[in-house]
Amino acid sequence: MSGGALTGIKVLDLTRVLAGPYCTMILADLGADVIKVEAPGGSDETRSWGPPFQNGVSAYYLCTNRNKRSITVNLKTEEGRAIIRKLAEDADVLIHNFKTGSMEKWQLDYESLKTINPRLVFCSITGFGETGPLSHLPGYDYIIQGMSGLMSITGSEESGPIKIGVAMVDILTGLYSAISIEAALLERGKSGMGQKIDMSLLDTAVSSLANVASNYLISGHVPRRLGNDHPNIVPYSIYKALDGEIIIAVGNNRQFSTLCEAMGIAEIAHDERFHTNDARVQNRTLLGKILEEQLQLKPVEYWTELFCAHNIPCGPISSMDQVFNQPQVNAREMVVEVNHPEAGVVKLVGSPIKLSRTKTKIERHPPVAGEHTKEILLQAGYSLDEIEQFESQKII
Incomplete structure (x- = not known):
């Protein structure tokens, strides 16, 4: 990527599924060099989620992984973890969504990595955050929608609780994470120091309750489901x-x-x-x-x-077909086409970020697992012999 607002920023992306990849896609669209890290063979579960597939490539995976390079590394081996530490030496950002405690076990946590790169911005995305009585539990969007109160106010009295039609908590967490990372990078420009960001799906969902939460906190009245009605405004x-x-x-x-x-x-x-x-x-x-x-x-x-x-x-x-046939949607370039080595020409949703000078660009297809492993390792200073040895030992 070149010419974007975040050109020159290197991001190690150890996330999968939606919240983390959505965050790093935003950073990549803005010009950051995002290196997507998976286990050999590809460990982002969304690669297999479907249908639909296009020539065997999952539509779900395609929606959040453009503009990234891909490296596969076996984090269960010390050699694999050493590769991540090597890549972290000159990285600006590392983001992960492993269960609380995993990065500490591998000595890839913030305290370990800041000793080799004190400028590193380290972002953790978990279901419940890294503190509190539920910090050890995994978190999933659907469950968080229920626990946060979102489902209690979605739907009607007749329908019962209804989840939002997309994994909105994941998406909002990705957005908050991108904002937090950019804020930490701006602050680093003044202090010269990185810092750790602790993002929680539950925190994000609770913050999204907005006026409904404020209504409750001020009145003490538990809100009921109003279907499509607004709690404060009519009609x-x-x-x-x-x-x-x-x-x-x-x-x-x-x-x-x-x-x-x-x-x-x-x-x-x-x-x-x-x-x-x-x-x-x-x-x-x-x-x-x-x-x-x-x-x-x-x-x-x-x-x-x-x-x-x-x-x-x-x-x-509007139904989906009506949405993507709207002249306004097309005028705003909210549908783009990208060539993919396996799927062929794929249609993706465009970026909503419209900057006048440093425009967002879609220059890379969502990568095949490990597509850029050799390229990335060579740039990091590894020799071809070392890379071939890693391959033979299934480290990459």
Whole structure:
């Protein structure tokens, strides 16, 4: 990678599945040299997750591993661990998501590595963090969604608790990790010292509760599942039109008055049951019925065009095929094509980061396991004879 905001930053990526690889993909898109470390043969479980596959390559793996180089190293051998220590000597960042205690057992923990590279930024991603009574447990997005309270507020009273449609806790943890790493690198520019970052899926999930957590902490009332309704604002939900459903997101009294006028029910805005947001929250069910009686007279497209003309926030609910056929999505280059040596030409979701000078680039396909092992080891100063010996001993 060249020309990106993080060009010159070397990252050792000892993560797998989603949170860690998502973090390092962000860094790689920004120009960092990310070296993905796996066991010989490839140990990122997502390589086998599917279907779908494209020519045997997992779509799941492809989604978070572009712009990286791949090296395979057997960390169960001292020789393999020595290779990681060698690579860490001039690395800027090391990130892992092994279970708490694993890196200490291998002497690849922060305290061990900072003696050979005090400038190293070391990021640990675990389910529950490295302190506290649950620190020894593994963590999985689905379980954390349940334990954090996210599932208790997702779904309706009738549906029961529902998980978010993607592993959002993993994704948010990846984002927080990238922010933390970049902050530590900025601070290192002033102090000259690296530091350790302790990231937890549970911490991230709890922080994502945002206003719902604040509502509880201030009021003491345990929130109930509201389906698609907003706990604090009405009308702010999904409503049925003639041929489908439409999202209406009215944020203030002025917008509500404009909505009622556009729908031909202007008098509703002056009804004391709906005149203020507080009143609308108290009477959300009744207001929903009144709105849907009108909305079901016309199709979604009619209402969307009408509301947009009146600057009323609204939108349809798009299926995946509709999303990736949207002119706006394509205009923002949110679908890119990359040549892969095994899968052929693959389509990937583009980066949402739009920088004016140091633009994000997708220059490398998601790597085949061990694709760059020899290249990386030669750059680290190993000879061809040493590399061949490592291969014969199954160290790489």
